[in-house]
Amino acid sequence: MSQPIFLINEIFTSIEGETSYQGIPMLFIRFTGCNLRCKYCDTKYAYEEGKDYSLNNLLKIVENSELEFVHITGGEPLIQKNLIELLKSIKEKRILIETNGSVDIRPFQLENTVLITDIKTPGSGGADKNYFPNLNYLRESDELKFVITDKNDYLWAKGLIEKNNLLERGFVINLSPAIPNLKPSLLADWIVRDKLNVRYNLQIHKFIWGDRRGV
Numbered sequence: 422m423s424q425p426i427f428l429i430n431e432i433f434t435s436i437e438g439e440t441s442y443q444g445i446p447m448l449f450i451r452f453t454g455c456n457l458r459c460k461y462c463d464t465k466y467a468y469e470e471g472k473d474y475s476l477n478n479l480l481k482i483v484e485n486s487e488l489e490f491v492h493i494t495g496g497e498p499l500i501q502k503n504l505i506e507l508l509k510s511i512k513e514k515r516i517l518i519e520t521n522g523s524v525d526i527r528p529f530q531l532e533n534t535v536l537i538t539d540i541k542t543p544g545s546g547g548a549d550k551n552y553f554p555n556l557n558y559l560r561e562s563d564e565l566k567f568v569i570t571d572k573n574d575y576l577w578a579k580g581l582i583e584k585n586n587l588l589e590r591g592f593v594i595n596l597s598p599a600i601p602n603l604k605p606s607l608l609a610d611w612i613v614r615d616k617l618n619v620r621y622n623l624q625i626h627k628f629i630w631g632d633r634r635g636v
């Protein structure tokens with residue numbers, strides 16, 4: 422029987438740059454294709470470009486990685502046909518999945534997966550694409566992420582967090598400044614001033630290697 426084929430933009434080993442997993446070395450698999458077009462997107466090269474990999478090819482690469490974690494990203498990985506089959510076939514690894522929050526996360530919440538789920542703010546240009554029921558489905562082991570482009574985005578995110586009592590749910594909530602649109606110290610000042618119990622999130626891989634591909 423023919424195997425599932427996946428269109429992959431790039432595969433590389435790097436340091437996790439974000440979330441509470443920041444600093445951990447991981448194997449990254451970036452899928453081609455995204456259903457959104459965020460104004461600050463830093464992976465536009467992943468919209469179309471890619472190379473086919475069979476399920477077995479990918480599994481071999483994952484097995485040969487000596488690292489504990491695999492990070493599945495994009496583009497938007499949850500719109501990939503047969504992703505579930507790949508996830509279920511990856512054994513003895515922990516899998517971080519980064520999703521833009523426009524797709525129901527439930528089918529991908531396996532025992533060894535962590536869903537890093539975005540909520541798109543008004544400044545992203547994609548807020549109308551949020552699949553808000555995901556807020557009810559996040560497990561304590563998953564994480565939520567907002568990329569903040571300006572003060573309006575910050576107030577919007579804060580309002581959403583408070584209105585839905587998200588701080589009581591046990592999962593980590595990450596707020597990142599959309600550099601260079603928002604000065605990193607401004608977001609830090611707002612969080613500190615408001616004593617908002619979120620996690621301030623910086624993409625440390627860009628501080629290590631600069632804003633380039635494959636890191």
Ligand code: SF4
Pocket residue numbers: 455456457458459461462463464465495496497521
């Ligand atoms: S969801 Fe991610 S990959 Fe897609 S357009 Fe937005 S930032 Fe880019």
